[in-house]
Amino acid sequence: MSKRTAEYWISKLQLATHIEGGAFREIYRSPVLAPLSALPGGFGGDRNFCTSIYFLLQQHQFSAFHKIKSDEVWHFYYGDALIVYEIDQQGQLIEHRLGCDPENNETFQCVIAAGNWFAARLAPGGEYALVGCTVSPGFDFADFELAKQEELLTTYPDHSELIKKMTI
Template sequence: MKPATYWIEKYQMQAHPEGGYFAETYRSTETIAQSALPGRFTGDRHLSTAIYFLLESHHFSALHRIQSDEVWHFYAGDPLEVFVFDTDGHLEIIRLGSDPDKGEVFQAVVPAGYWFASRPAAGTTYALVGCTVAPGFDFADFELSTHQTVISTNPAYQTLIQELTHS
């Protein structure tokens, strides 16, 4: 297995505000007018965007939510756990990876508006994944959580939520 630094250098990845590293690989040239989008969007959006995203064992992608569906794709390294809290307070843990016998999948979807976070599975070194967002990602649609925000609707998962937030 190639080291994480190999991917970071080859794809010219930079630090991501949530944790880890990323490189945007696609941003459609066409846009959707705000008037054609659901009311939760504050402006025009690109049709779709895509990134490479790498988390090492000491990283996690902090709990956040966006206004679009996000499709996650596994590429290399070790399994990544994606923690998804639906609007009713249920937790789903998705394991992105290459071994379906261990419950791992190559792709998974996080629906718009759901709180989610991710980190490499315990005892692993890194995970290289991709994220495709439609309508395209815009930081205006990004909301980073404090642990209190998500604990209020998911108190049974207080310890996990505290591990997956920065404040």
Template sequence: MPDTIDSHALIARLQLQPHPEGGYFRETYRADQRVMRDGSNETRAASTAIYFLLCDGAHSAWHRIRSDEVWHFYAGDPVDVHVLDASGTLHTHRLGNALVRAGTAFQAVVKAGDWFAAECRDASGAALVGCTVAPGFEFSEFALAAPGELQARYPQHQELLARLA
């Protein structure tokens, strides 16, 4: 049985805002400590964290960032995090309450540079997750996939890539 959540009440309670890739979010942590990326003179926060809510049929569109991202499940319906690695292999991590749902995990890792997208397993569902990024997330290092870009590169995954574009 799913952990039913009132997504509209949660948006107000957690002060969530629409996210450019879909869903709602709010940054909850940005480390004061700064780190320098290898091969760069720019510094970044050592780590950042957000709440991220998927509801009302929204999904997280295909995108990538330059840092590792750890997804954490908090409440609601299971979430599939689809990851395309550098070789074009598709991995799907199912987040959910692992204490009561077989085949789910509380956390999943997306490696820096991999393309990924996420959706509630049930399109009518809602789920609250969190994402921790290290080095910290910066919108300047965020890239949404251009329309058709991934389908042309990975035709074996065309249906999923198009559906979550």
């Protein structure tokens, strides 16, 4: 079997354009709700226990820097290696390599901590990556913040080159 194309997966999985870049489709939203009283501070209402999406990035795309109020687990499924960039609360840049080649420091999963800025793009030479993202407490657009380039540059000047490439 030859390698599937990005277009194959977009059609087969019925993916749509995502606001931060790439293509996605929500595949799971827990029917169980965590009440606001059980959630950490900063949430504005009840949240589903868990949500999950398929997410696909192609070589000419990137997932722009953004943050959410929940932990997010990224899962590698198919295609080429993907680099997920995370800036933690202390301003440290962490590069997670998702893929199927442990000899190239690639892993099948990585976790982005709640409140950290993160972005993603293919590793050099890649065509596309099909991944999944699981969020708990579940994703809600009310918890999503797309980075403003100037604010991120002011806060994290050491990472200015990457921020300029990975913001919209």
